[in-house]
């Protein structure tokens with residue numbers, strides 16, 4: 001069997017888990033193995049049937065008092081315990097922060113290799129050898145890897161495939177698995193949650209006005225703020241900007257910042273280094289404002305204005321005001 | 326507090342990542358090197374914790390002899406000790422890396438006593454295996470949580486407690502790890518300082534303890550690196566001056582975002 005470890009937060013399935021089920025369905029077909037799922041800390045009927053809609057035939061559930069909320073060690077041990085009992089041929093999870101973390105806990109506990117953020121997985125003629133293509137550098141570079149393992153532990157690259165339900169939904173069998181968990185595993189269970197004010201965030205904004213080193217100072221972001229506010233969007237920035245302390249890290253777009261997906265990203269004074277690009281490339285459209293026509297951001301953009309951003313941004317704002325008047 | 330940070334030396338590519346002819350490494354012949362960003366913040370966090378609570382920071386790296394540069398950089402921003410587990414520069418898989426780091430930490434702890442806190446990055450910037458910190462912490466019996474963007478140490482609670490924050494959609498979670506503990510941190514936890522003149526001098530004097538490791542390769546091996554296929558875009562130049570503004574707003578109107 002191929003076992004997919006489902007990520008959920010207090011009973012709501014994460015998109016990464018749906019992606020893993022989709023990925024897993026294809027892999028299971030290739031292996032000629034049934035697709036099953038593991039549900040940790042919940043035996044919720046809705047989650048079970050959702051897993052079925054993605055093709056999972058059996059959903060194994062583990063419920064225990066240390067699994068009441070998320071905890072990487074408790075989840076990792078519960079999943080490892082299920083794997084010891086069920087002996088799946090391979091185990092998969094979504095490549096989210098939690099998905100990768102729980103898989104690493106499983107790998108440490110079972111002393112098996114783990115391959116994170118896979119794009120393609122091929123059984124290399126059996127015998128415990130697998131050909132894998134995976135992401136490095138947050139997806140800017142790919143690695144073909146060879147995995148030798150009697151039980152591959154994998155995660156699927158986050159948002160590298162769209163979650164798709166199975167053509168024929170299965171009404172899965174839910175089956176409880178007894179897991180005996182040491183109470184000390186509670187030491188890394190979530191103790192508290194703080195909800196901050198919700199609003200448009202960088203990752204959900206329909207418009208992002210990006211500023212890079214070319215903006216020049218924290219004060220010079222004011223016109224970008226004004227334009228973003230007018231369009232119901234948010235200001236984003238490059239790492240050069242956060243490193244200079246001009247903007248908080250929560251505004252940073254890129255490999256070690258936020259992945260943005262706006263209708264349009266207006267990137268001004270940003271050269272478009274690969275680590276920035278990887279966070280910007282899912283934007284539906286990109287407009288670059290740069291004095292350098294050769295800048296990578298310009299070359300990769302749909303539209304560009306080759307001029308000083310300090311003049312262009314206010315001119316755009318004025319033009320919008322004029323048309324709205 | 327005794328804190329240990331694990332950092333990795335990575336190339337710092339610009340607009341493109343080029344791969345060597347054999348496909349086994351990033352072509353760094355024209356590139357500088359850096360400490361993986363999450364880990365750079367890890368060092369800063371450790372230094373700040375010792376500034377608040379007293380103690381010392383040891384920085385540990387596994388890599389080629391040149392990785393000593395990253396240890397010296399850490400010393401220039403306040404770390405006290407540097408340890409290098411030397412390799413021939415080839416890519417080590419996560420299991421092998423974790424085994425070697427575990428062995429090195431065991432040795433350091435046997436000599437000078439346990440570390441109160443082990444600090445890792447959430448993931449390394451280049452290979453991004455998302456596991457070395459978890460494997461090391463598990464092998465050493467320490468609790469670990471990844472994705473950490475805020476740390477407070479309460480030294481008075483029992484043997485000490487690390488209160489750690491992790492960002493989630495629309496807020497954050499709080500964890501309380503009993504010390505000795507481990508964390509995987511992310512960039513944004515702090516703003517790393519720049520080296521001072523005094524720091525630079527200290528870094529030159531840093532004595533680096535060098536070790537070798539005979540850790541066995543794990544199950545994953547690198548076959549070839551390659552760039553993902555990219556779609557080529559024809560960029561439409563809307564203008565070369567602020568006079569382009571009406572054309573820009575036309576585009577925004579077309580997209581329906583005005």
Ligand SMILES: Cc1cc2nc3c(=O)[nH]c(=O)nc-3n(C[C@H](O)[C@H](O)[C@H](O)COP(=O)(O)OP(=O)(O)OC[C@H]3O[C@@H](n4cnc5c(N)ncnc54)[C@H](O)[C@@H]3O)c2cc1C
Nearest residue numbers: 212213214238239240254255256269271275276291309450
């Ligand atoms: C492991 C690693 C991870 C990284 N992660 C990230 C990340 O998550 N996000 C990120 O952004 N970077 C990241 N970086 C850094 C990245 O490599 C670049 O250094 C950074 O993105 C550069 O920022 P920039 O484009 O603002 O600055 P620069 O590269 O200096 O570019 C400035 C641009 O502004 C233009 N310009 C200057 N003046 C003007 C003006 N008046 N009007 C218009 N244009 C002007 C210039 O022509 C130039 O193109 C990472 C690096 C490493 C090594």
Ligand SMILES: Nc1ncnc2c1ncn2[C@@H]1O[C@H](COP(=O)(O)O)[C@@H](O)[C@H]1O
Nearest residue numbers: 331332387445446448449454455456457
């Ligand atoms: N070669 C290395 N030397 C020191 N620390 C490392 C090395 N590789 C990984 N680490 C640590 O383990 C974390 C996770 O790495 P990875 O599993 O490669 O994503 C990194 O952020 C580092 O803190």
